[in-house]
Amino acid sequence: SAVISQKPSRDICQRGTSLTIQCQVDSQVTMMFWYRQQPGQSLTLIATANQGSEATYESGFVIDKFPISRPNLTFSTLTVSNMSPEDSSIYLCSVALGRTEAFFGQGTRLTVV
Amino acid sequence: GENVEQHPSTLSVQEGDSAVIKCTYSDSASNYFPWYKQELGKRPQLIIDIRSNVGEKKDQRIAVTLNKTAKHFSLHITETQPEDSAVYFCAAQRQRGSGNTGKLIFGQGTTLQVKP
Numbered sequence: 735s736a737v738i739s740q741k742p743s744r745d746i747c748q749r750g751t752s753l754t755i756q757c758q759v760d761s762q763v764t765m766m767f768w769y770r771q772q773p774g775q776s777l778t779l780i781a782t783a784n785q786g787s788e789a790t791y792e793s794g795f796v797i798d799k800f801p802i803s804r805p806n807l808t809f810s811t812l813t814v815s816n817m818s819p820e821d822s823s824i825y826l827c828s829v830a831l832g833r834t835e836a837f838f839g840q841g842t843r844l845t846v847v
Numbered sequence: 848g849e850n851v852e853q854h855p856s857t858l859s860v861q862e863g864d865s866a867v868i869k870c871t872y873s874d875s876a877s878n879y880f881p882w883y884k885q886e887l888g889k890r891p892q893l894i895i896d897i898r899s900n901v902g903e904k905k906d907q908r909i910a911v912t913l914n915k916t917a918k919h920f921s922l923h924i925t926e927t928q929p930e931d932s933a934v935y936f937c938a939a940q941r942q943r944g945s946g947n948t949g950k951l952i953f954g955q956g957t958t959l960q961v962k963p
């Protein structure tokens with residue numbers, strides 16, 4: 735497995751502001767993903783963070799709202815922009831080891847007030 | 848599009864009984880099926896997985912079965928214990944490579960309660 739550090743672990747933000755979440759892995763990984771988990775719900779993939787190129791976004795998610803950076807094989811950031819209360823959720827980064835197994839960071843619990 | 852259906856949404860069993868959670872997937876190209884356990888306030892943890900070339904896999908009290916023809920797979924927990932209480936998620940994935948990113952599509956989750 736890999737050690738995945740995600741920060742902040744939680745934050746309370748004012749609507750209209752932006753928050754950047756960081757994900758650091760202790761080894762180089764090819765694939766990094768960002769998920770959203772709304773209260774009491776399942777995990778929904780936001781995007782695949784691609785090293786050296788633009789992220790690949792899933793239907794319903796756009797770069798202007800969720801810009802993602804992936805400057806190297808161990809680090810990625812997700813920004814939640816122009817936040818509204820509907821963005822209150824847990825955001826999780828995930829890394830894929832080998833060809834299949836995926837492991838998660840501890841998550842960022844975001845509350846927008 | 849890709850979809851994974853998971854049932855039941857909640858499951859309550861007595862300690863020592865067995866629990867079964869079932870998932871159905873839509874993408875016939877899926878060939879990897881992990882199960883995650885998420886305790887309250889914690890990250891999802893991989894507990895067992897199965898690949899499409901295998902019909903069943905066991906790890907102590909947990910087992911997973913896969914029926915590729917019917918496109919469904921199940922998690923079986925035997926001799927349940929209170930610490931098994933959590934939310935369980937199934938997922939399906941196309942193997943990474945050949946243009947596939949290896950993204951996971953998750954089921955809706957099952958809240959398992961094991962009563963002492």
